[in-house]
Amino acid sequence: MDGQRPIDIDGGILEGGGQSLRVSTALSCIAGKSIRVFNIRAGRTTPGLRPQHLSGLTAVRDLCGGSLLGGEVGSLEITFQPGPLKGCQLIADTHTAGSVCLLLQVTLPCALFSASPSCLILRGGTNADMAPQLDYMLQVFKPIAEKFGVKFDCNVKRRGYYPKGGGEVVVKVSPIGTIKPIMLTERGDVTKIFGRAFVAGSLPFKVAQVMAGAATQRLRAEFPGVPLEVKPIQEPRGAAFGNGNGLIVVAETSTGCLLAGSALGKRGMPADKVGLQASEMLIHNLHHGGCVDDYLQDQLIVFMALAHGVSRVLSGPITLHTQTAIHFAEQLTQVKFSVTKAEGHLDSQEKFIIECKGAGITNQQI
Structure with missing residues (x-):
């Protein structure tokens, strides 16, 4: 624990859903900064923690041996105090069709900065609505994440669908020293x-x-x-x-x-x-001519914020999820993102360069 007053995170602004919680919790854990998240999912028809969000929170807590107050379904506020990331085998089970891919989003960055390898057993929906499908994570996210130097293996034990879930994937993650910056600025043919x-x-x-x-x-x-x-x-x-x-x-x-x-x-x-x-x-x-699609755009923000060096990504119109990820990444890591209209593009589609000089976080435990 950092011993400092928790950083206040307003979970109701911008996207106003579970993404605010995932980004802020993961970065809190890696940066070693306590957070208090309030107005959790205030932008949703059923505000507060749902089972899949609670599963992600408890998984991160277990990865670092931290403490979690307010960790109950329906809770509108939580306080999270991280401990040292140690790496372990853990089970994160939504007990619903909640997305295993969203569980991976919050746990993967933390596992990368652990002292030892982690085995993440993630249970829920593998192909769920309102989230990237498992096939997307394997065929699009994984190869692009490898450009940051991120390595993980994913074994699909069983697929699960709405409304019961029941899917299971086993993700093995090796710790990393630093995250490399990326340049994705030429789309090609x-x-x-x-x-x-x-x-x-x-x-x-x-x-x-x-x-x-x-x-x-x-x-x-x-x-x-x-x-x-x-x-x-x-x-x-x-x-x-x-x-x-x-x-x-x-x-x-x-x-x-x-x-x-x-x-x-x-x-x-x-x-x-x-x-x-x-x-x-x-x-x-x-x-739209960008190098990333609308789903990948926001998933790269955490890695850009943590990277050692300057990353640049050419994208289409900036999504609300990306704006949300940038906001909380800046708040927790003190980095600055810039989003500028891409020059030299004469067609009618708007393209933007997302740029960040990362915090250069180093895993001191390996």
């Missing part, structure tokens, strides 16, 4: 598009085929001549819990950028509409 259309449980394989076919048709019309493959997948019975369907399509560019679009099926939604939704999201992300 799209060299290939690949994807995965899945069904699980009692849903027929035909649904996956229709999703894949609709996505393929739309993307082929938009990007003629670009190699394109969207595979329909039937999840094995023992590898998934419950019924679910969805799709992710990823574009890779000549400079190593990865941008994606995704969608999940819902009751009553035609399979071809799921394929079209994912395709339109990818098209949007490619047409």
Whole structure:
């Protein structure tokens, strides 16, 4: 514990949801600064901690042996005092369809600055609404995170879907000395598009085929001549819990950028509409001309703030999630981000350079 008065974090400003809690808790843990978060999820119809947020908080607490006051479902305020990050094996279970990917967002940065390797057993929804799908984290986030020097292995034990969850992934993280800065400022040309259309449980394989076919048709019309493959997948019975369907399509560019679009099926939604939704999201992300898509944009902020050196990322329009991540990263690390209109781009789409000279946090325990 740092012994200082906790830093006050207003969880109701900007995005006003769980992201404020994830960013501030992770950076509190790494920087060794106590925080008091109030107005938790004040911008939501059901304010306060939900089970998935509490799972993330207790996981971070266990990684550092810290203390957590107010850690109850429905709580509007918590106080968190971090201890030294030691690394361990832990289980973070939402007991709902809450996203395992959001659990990874809050625990991964902390595990990187631990004294020893960590094994994170994350349980909940692997392909959940209002969060990146697990396939996105593996196919887009992970390779870009590796540019920061971040390494982790992810073993998918079982997939889980709304409303029951039941998924499990095991993430093994090795500690890191410092985080490297990144330069993602040249988008390059799209060299290939690949994807995965899945069904699980009692849903027929035909649904996956229709999703894949609709996505393929739309993307082929938009990007003629670009190699394109969207595979329909039937999840094995023992590898998934419950019924679910969805799709992710990823574009890779000549400079190593990865941008994606995704969608999940819902009751009553035609399979071809799921394929079209994912395709339109990818098209949007490619047409703005940035090096990162809307989902990845905010996930890079914590790593840019911690890095040793200057990072620059070319993005499309700045999302509210990114603005929120920048606000709390600046508050907890004292770094400064700049967001400026990218010069030399003559098309109608707005592009921006997100730049930060990181705090250069060093893991003193390894």
